[in-house]
Amino acid sequence: MSDRDTKDHGRDADDPELSQRLQALEQRLSESRADAEGAPDQPPRQGTALALRLAADFVAGVVLGAALGWGFDRLFGTSPFGLMVFLLLGFAAGVLSVVRTAGLVKPGPAGPDDIGDRL
Amino acid sequence: MANDPIKQFRIEPIVPVEIGGLDLSFTNSSLFMVATVVGASAFLIASTSGRGLVPGRWQSAAEMTYEFVAQTLRDSAGNDGMRFFPFVFSLFMFILVANLWGMIPYFFTVTSHIIITAVLAMAVILTVVFFGFWKHGLGFLKLFVPSGVPGVLLPFIVVIEVLSFLSRPISLSIRLFANMLAGHITLKVFAGFVVSLGSLGVVGVIGAILPVLAIIALTALEFLVAALQAYVFAILTSLYLNDALHPSH
Numbered sequence: 001m002s003d004r005d006t007k008d009h010g011r012d013a014d015d016p017e018l019s020q021r022l023q024a025l026e027q028r029l030s031e032s033r034a035d036a037e038g039a040p041d042q043p044p045r046q047g048t049a050l051a052l053r054l055a056a057d058f059v060a061g062v063v064l065g066a067a068l069g070w071g072f073d074r075l076f077g078t079s080p081f082g083l084m085v086f087l088l089l090g091f092a093a094g095v096l097s098v099v100r101t102a103g104l105v106k107p108g109p110a111g112p113d114d115i116g117d118r119l
Numbered sequence: 120m121a122n123d124p125i126k127q128f129r130i131e132p133i134v135p136v137e138i139g140g141l142d143l144s145f146t147n148s149s150l151f152m153v154a155t156v157v158g159a160s161a162f163l164i165a166s167t168s169g170r171g172l173v174p175g176r177w178q179s180a181a182e183m184t185y186e187f188v189a190q191t192l193r194d195s196a197g198n199d200g201m202r203f204f205p206f207v208f209s210l211f212m213f214i215l216v217a218n219l220w221g222m223i224p225y226f227f228t229v230t231s232h233i234i235i236t237a238v239l240a241m242a243v244i245l246t247v248v249f250f251g252f253w254k255h256g257l258g259f260l261k262l263f264v265p266s267g268v269p270g271v272l273l274p275f276i277v278v279i280e281v282l283s284f285l286s287r288p289i290s291l292s293i294r295l296f297a298n299m300l301a302g303h304i305t306l307k308v309f310a311g312f313v314v315s316l317g318s319l320g321v322v323g324v325i326g327a328i329l330p331v332l333a334i335i336a337l338t339a340l341e342f343l344v345a346a347l348q349a350y351v352f353a354i355l356t357s358l359y360l361n362d363a364l365h366p367s368h
Contacts, residue, residue, distance in 0.1 A: 049351060052298060053351065056294040056297065060290030061290075064286040064289055093279050096283045097286060
């Protein structure tokens with residue numbers, strides 16, 4: 001009986017040190033896990049790269065609208081109304097691409113409910 | 120002018136060829152496209168020829184490139200997107216190696232011409248359109264019809280969706296071309312500052328230290344951009360291919 005007591009006592013004396021070491025190990029593991037998870041996300045979130053993507057998306061929409069409008073006018077002789085309409089539509093398309101690239105709405109077509117969730 | 124920043128982008132015929140009134144000369148651009156293909160192939164073939172179970176330094180680099188692109192494609196287009204892996208990987212390697220060749224002084228940067236990037240972007244978007252129609256038939260058009268839009272607005276929304284889709288190849292090509300063009304012009308302009316300041320005497324030489332530091336920083340940035348733009352092109356290609364594979368979401 002007394003033998004067991006001393007054994008228990010001995011283990012209790014070890015415990016604080018052991019749990020401390022376990023805690024430290026746990027902490028280091030979770031830190032390195034967080035690092036490993038965080039790392040792959042870094043490249044696409046580069047500020048400059050995202051800014052250039054947004055700029056290119058918007059400009060592409062407007063340029064496409066202008067080109068389509070100009071071509072439409074040349075084909076059907078409706079100058080300048082084709083250019084006016086298509087430029088505005090291109091503007092809208094550019095804004096749509098930018099909002100999508102920025103991740104404010106779901107990529108691809110989405111119902112109004114989905115958009116509400118994301119905003 | 121000795122340090123004209125645009126001169127580096129001039130296309131010069133090396134072997135003039137003319138067939139049926141078409142100028143098909145082998146130019147410096149063609150030369151560096153060949154260099155790009157040879158460089159990329161040599162890197163991959165030479166590094167994987169050992170087929171070591173424990174990869175060496177080069178084989179490890181090749182395997183990392185493969186894993187990286189495969190992971191990018193799998194993340195955005197799912198497992199059935201892997202059938203496009205050869206296409207996406209070729210695009211990635213071509214752009215990456217072409218950008219990196221361009222970083223060597225006096226070398227020509229293939230991707231700084233919009234016609235090159237436009238052809239690459241057209242290849243992507245035509246693949247998306249043809250594969251989309253081949254796989255889903257007219258169901259592919261669901262891509263342009265968002266669900267739950269009131270009937271009055273629908274024609275308007277569809278037109279905007281179509282325009283947004285058509286502007287993709289434009290933004291894809293403009294992004295790559297503009298990044299490479301702007302970066303190389305900036306480097307050249309700062310290098311021009313060094314030369315003009317250096318001719319002003321002692322004060323000028325001391326003042327020229329600043330643009331030299333800027334060039335060092337910009338060169339590092341350009342290496343980053345070279346890799347980043349290849350990655351961006353690959354990931355956007357994967358996203359667009361995802362639309363062709365799963366148009367309705």
